[in-house]
Amino acid sequence: MKPDQERPDLRVVLLACCAWAGSLLVLLGSVSIAVAAVAAAAGAAAVAVRHRSRTSRGPGTQSGSDADDRRGARPPWPRPSRAGTWLLVGCAVVTCASASTAALRVEQHRATPVARLAQAQTSVSLTARVASDPVRREGRFAPYVLVRLSVRTVEGLGRSYRSAVPVLVIGDLDWLDVRLGDTVEATGRLRPAQDETVAAVLLPRRAPTVVAEQGALLSGADVVRRGIRASVVHGSRDAEALVPALVVGDDRQLSAEVVEDFRTTGLTHLAAVSGTNLTLVVGFLLVLARWAGVRGRGLVVIGGLGVVGFVLLARTEPSVVRAAAMGTVGLIGMGSHGRTQGARALGVAVLVLVLVDPWLAVSWGFVLSAQATAGILFLGPVLRDALMRWAPRWVAEAVAVPFAAQLACTPAVAALSGQVSLVAVIANLLVAAAVGPATVLGLVGGLLMPVLPWAGVLVGTGAAASAWWIIAVATHLAPLPTAAVHWAAGPLGLAVLCALCAAIAAGSPWVFARRGPAVLTAAAMTLVVLVPLPSPGWPPSGWVMVACDVGQGDGLVLNAGEGRAVVVDAGPDPPAIDRCLDRLGVREVPVVVLTHFHADHVDGLPGVLDGRRVDRILVTGLADPPAGAEEVRRWAGAAGIPVRTARFGEVHQLGLLRWQVIGPARLPRAEGPGSPPNNASTVLLVESRGVRILASGDIEPPAQEMLHAAVPDLRVDVLKVPHHGSADQDPELIGSLGAVLAVISVGVGNDYGHPAPATLALLEHAGLQVRRTDQDGDVAVRVVDGRLRVSTSGPRTPG
Known part of the structure; x- marks a missing residue:
């Protein structure tokens, strides 16, 4: 049997899984459950030891199946082997140890x-x-x-x-x-x-x-980190930010647009501290060492020093230590007998890390690193060998490695982001040739900058060029119609996805081994990515307003007919509002109304402007916060779109859509109660096909009372609940509107506690049906046969 075909030893991996489970039990469960689990594990160990002692007596002792047969009885279950018994004991002991360690660490923090x-x-x-x-x-x-x-x-x-x-x-x-x-x-x-x-x-x-x-070591690491950033100053802004992220995980300067594109294309691991970073850096050092004649234990020493240096550069934080451990596993897996030794190394790494730092067990980064490494070690060689039956080895490895890693991580990525990337494999394949040069050249440039700045800049320019290609791949693949599909992150959805991934993993070797099925599958996937998938029933017929699921923010779309719409606020995320408008088939936006300048209402404006005709932008009269107001005017100026202040009382009409500005009657004072920007929100009364909608921005009780006084007879059918359903509501206004439907635009698991339980109770007491974007996804208000209806798309965007 060839080394690459050796079956991996999964015993240490099983022990690692038990350790992980023990920590999860404590960190995600109650103390009583943890104590019960530890007691159960200890009992299982005791039973296993006793059982083994009874089945391994010395010569002359009748035991086991022979004795049972003589007594005319047979054991109710097969007796475990000695190795199986000790493995059971080990699992029980490891579970006890990890659970106890986690409970002790938690209690240490609480009792200090x-x-x-x-x-x-x-x-x-x-x-x-x-x-x-x-x-x-x-x-x-x-x-x-x-x-x-x-x-x-x-x-x-x-x-x-x-x-x-x-x-x-x-x-x-x-x-x-x-x-x-x-x-x-x-x-x-x-x-x-x-x-x-x-x-x-x-x-x-x-x-x-x-x-x-x-100290001197950290100070020296800081010099190199500054050198890495300085060596790429002649590259593009995004490339300048990406190179430090590739080398040491310093992603603080990456723009939100690039981060979103990386997420959509499955390249997020490149912009964070991961095992890939360490594998490239230490692998480069080992290649240099071999070229210099170092062999045997000398290579081990060089590799160890490389790991220590990487940790110092990328910071001695838990995520970096985790990445270093997984990168070391990857390096071991690349050697001879790599599959067997890599499996053992993975098990040892997970076991030790969970025992040393139990909180890694609930870290998404740790989950993704371990799953990706496991996929590469266990599934990668199988797929590579299958593909090598008709393709060159370098092609087989280039396809099999990202495919195996992505497939292993898909359920966790869906749970974390609510989407499954369909272009992740091709994206990783396209950037593979650039990741190594960008990382290695970025490191060399950083090392050269303190001593030979001109050489550092020269090398850094090569790193920036490689980073430019990576960004170009992400920015070109992310806008494809089906680059990523949304997936329900609930238990049922994730269970279905896990089963689907298991089925793909089982069937992939057969497909990879045959040229015809492999080519047809690749062609079908390409077609799926390039051609938009039909969305049955969306947008729903007769829609007049859609509250887009843009996360923690507002993004309302008012239907003006024939591919036109008025957009009220753009949310915090350009891709999110862009995708919502694409789903609705909106090609022209005659008016964008930005109720106020907080980031969760205006930062998504570039997504509205992308590829659409926008005629004008209406804003509130209070330019606060100033940074938000300046950003809006900069984006509008670059696109040649006029910006003006909405006037109280002005009326607009587009086909069957009519709206009037009914607030604020006057701008709030800076020293007044509540948030001045929120209370300066532009409030619209919208009418379409007999339905009246109140788009209320983020107004708080002072502005709500002012609105109630200015328009005392205000009646509507639909209320866009102010300020994402915060507790700052005026019961008199809400109770007087006569609305039947309340729409809350809010992000999953937001830090503000929106919507507030008190507000939900107030809406329920007023008799309103409530729809929330965090639970329902896009919320569409419709008119069918003259009657108000509501439809939802299902949750799309987390947080």
Whole structure:
């Protein structure tokens, strides 16, 4: 039997799965369930040991089937072999160990002084080591910074404690200046953490004070990271951002459009710290070492140093350690007897990582890394060997590896993103030749920049060119009609998808081994991707308004007939609103109304403008936040579209569609109650085919009361619930509208708690039927035979 055809040893993989299950039981279940599971596992181990002792007595002892036959009885089940018995014992012990470790780590966080101070929301002063790079985030009203600290000492309530636990800082932009490895002093208020991976959340009062700077190793790594970014400055903006992501997982500068295109085409793993990064970097070092004459144990030393260097460059965070472990498994799998040794290495890696850091068991990155590695190790060689019956080896490997990895990851990707990419294999195949050069040249450019800047820029230009090709593949494949299909992420949908993937995995070797079926299958998949699939019943007949599922934001489409529509807000994500308009067959947008300038209403505007004729844009009179207003005017100016302020009382008509601006009657004062941008939302009263719709933006109670006073006799059939169903609602306005249907545009699992239970109760009390985009997908308001109807597409967009 050839080494590549050796059957993998799955015993260690089984132990790893048991360890994973034990951690999941604790982290996703209750303590009582965890204790019961540990007790059950311990009992199973005891029974297995006792059973083995009874079936392995010395000579002269009658036992087993012979003794049973003499007594005229047969055992009710086959007796396990000695190896099987010890494997059962090992599984039970590993399950107990992982569950106990996870429970202990969770309890350590809960029982620390930091956690107790957080429960009391105490003001503290602490000394801590910076454990992650600061990350800037854009809030609804102002940017903020996230950074993790490893606490050393904390003072609160008049006492001082030593406590080595992680805390999450949510601070202002002053925290961007701290570096990984710095020791800082900070003051602020501790609050309980919803994420059990940290003991508390710190809301600092002022900028941190650095009392000790990072060490020489981390400082040197920072020099190389800066060198990588500096070496690609002559490339395009997206290429400049992608090269650091490929080399060390630094994806902070990638644009939202590129991230979405990568997600659609199955290339997200390239822009994050993954085993691919380490395999390329360490593999390059090993090639250099072999060229220099290094052999045997010297290569092992070089490989080990390469792994350590990669971890230092990409940061010693759990995701990086996980990626390093999976990359090492990949390197082992590439050697002789790779399938057998790779399987054992994968099992050991998962087992050790889960025992050391139980929270990896609930990390999507860990799930995807392990599944992709398993697919490449177990399914990849089978598909490659089948394809090699009629295709060259390099073609077989280029197709089999991404196909196996993508198939193994498909259920997890669908659970995470709500979609299945149909172009992932071809996308990974097309970029395969560019990923290596972009990664290796980016690293070499970063190493050269401190000593030979001209050489670093020269090499970095090659990395940027390779990155440009990767981005070009993503941006050209993502807009294809069926680049990705939406998939229900519920238990039934995922069960069906798992069964489908298992069937494809079982049937693929037969298809790959035969030229005719393989070519026909590839042609059929190409046709499916290039030709839009019919959407039975969508858009539904007689639709007058659709609330697009754009995630946490608003995106309303008002039907003006003949492929035309008025768009009210564009949501936060250009591809999401673009796909919704495509599904509705909208080719022209006479008017875009942006109710206010928050990102969840305007950031998707490029998606509306993409490939459609847009005549004008109406906006609110309050240019707040200024950054959002400036972005809108920049996008509109680039497309040559006029922008003007909507005037209170103005009326527009397009065919059977008529709307009037009924709010705000006056702009809110900056010092007034509530959010001024929200209360400045443009409010529309829409009429179409006898149905009256209130498009209310994000108005809060002050503006709702103003609207009620300005239009006291306002009656509608459909209410677009203000502010994504937040708790800030005026019961008098909602109760007086006489609406029969409430539509809430809201994202799955959003951080704001929308829609609020109190608002749902208020709508129910007012007798309104409620439809939500997070649960129902696109929500269509229809008129059929003169009667109001509602249709939904099913959930499409997560979060």
